Amino acid sequence: MEALATLSVWQVGTIALKTAAYFTGLSASGGLVFILLFGRHLAGEDTTVICRMTARLAVAGVLASLAGFLWTAAALGSGFSSAADPLLLSIVFESRGPALMLRIVGLVLVLGMLIRARGFGLMVAALGGALVILSFTPGGHPSALDLTPWPQLLIIIHVTAVTYWLGTLLPLLVISRRRDDERLGTTAKRFGDFAVYIVAMLILAGALLLWLLSESPTAFIASNYGQLFLGKLLLFALLLGLAALNRLRLTPALFTGDTRAPQRLKASIRLEIAAVITILLVTATFTTLARPPGLN
Template sequence: MIVIVDTLFWPATLVLSKWVVYISMIVVLGSFYWQHAVGDVFTQRIVLTRRGLGYAAFAGLVAVAVHFFSQVGMLADDGLQGALSSFMIQIVWSTGAGDATCWRAAGFVLALLALCIPKQLSVAKSAEVLLHVAATAALVGAFLFTGHTADMSPIFGALLTTHVLIAVWWFGALLPMRKACRTDSVEVLLPWLVRFGEQASVLVSVLVFVGGILAYFIVGSLHNLLFTGYGWLLMAKILTFCVILLLAARHKLSLVPSMQSSRNTQQFVASLNIEIIVAAALLLVTAVLTSLVGV
């Protein structure tokens, strides 16, 4: 039993810490974007409070550190003490994993700095935007240093960046959308939901197209898709993503139009809660892929 626990400890820690990194990144960057994009339209803040965003950014920063030392510990294969080996730390730090750790840590620190700017300063708005953009560049850019795409041509890096940015834009809207449904009137909410659905129709199509290209070149063949661990995980990710697509289609085609007559958001919020849970499951599958398979 002890051997099994020891064997699973580092892989589980790797996956869970990467999962927290993804969730924190989406919450922080999504809140930043939607605050600037539509925050002034609503009577209440549709994103987390500064304290809530600070907790999310700090959780992401801690998860980045845990993920790095988990990589060291897994490579050292010498229990907890192996994760603190200076020699192994130097080895991992000199790889793409070290670069990704540096960029992710910088991204969350920049996000925290943006949250610390006093609102009463005349340059507060401009400084916040600048730091938000820098945090986004650092957190999204970190994806380029690890996985199979790190060894591929720059065009694949551009495709991956596009894929991640659209995912952050989409999933980052879920919590603000849920909060807006609970705090604002249907009259205020509906134009945003309609516009979001129209934008999503285009951007999600790009997301699927780009993701398909990346998967095709990474998997390489139908045999690898059907008979390898990565292929099975990728199919699980695709199936989970299809569930989210069906939920999003239901929102756009049925629930949002019905709100115009019912003036009630309860059914939409219930479905949105399901989408949030499925999105979290999708991120968990992605964390397994990127942590244990190396994509």
């Protein structure tokens, strides 16, 4: 499509940094959700590894968010020196400052889980995770539709669902490295049980947002935004297929003594992570390059 064929270096950088911010921010918050939901079923060593991984993702999320902020200023001035221009920085901060500060504060609070992976530490981290999720809702196309608070609420539901899904996959990969099929199977089964409701949330929120963003099906499909959005839906369908395979075939096999089941599940989890990253990349692309045809 035309929008992709004419990508500039600045747009490529913006998309890459957006994707990095999405992945690290949502993964850090999701890792916290995983500890809250499944921590009691984990071995102490696994909890420690997952907490440290979540902390590293939180730090990376802060760096990616700050880099994106500076890159936007540089792009406005068409030069790296513009990243230090007070005027351009103030312009970028005026539009993105609240979300940026919310995300950075949230990610720093997520590090509270390192203080103690329960009690006060988790309470502080949970507050941080909520702030990170909220940081992805201000601004963007849906908020410009003048239909608040409904579009914002739908985005919160959507981002929360993605946070759970993405944040659970990385810890599951950590657990899969241990030769404890029963513990892995129990955790994967609990994830699948919750995922049924998460899928329903994603589909409902996505369908309603799609309806709000499109003035007509024909115009939507013909637009650059619509074509990229449909690409995202195809990737999501692939993700659902992998999730169904995990729930119906690979996870039950862990309880039957199938020696190949752990490796198969690990490979499937890696494919899911790759699919989610690709979905985040597509999301970053169409929010950077295109506008919904129904946006006034």
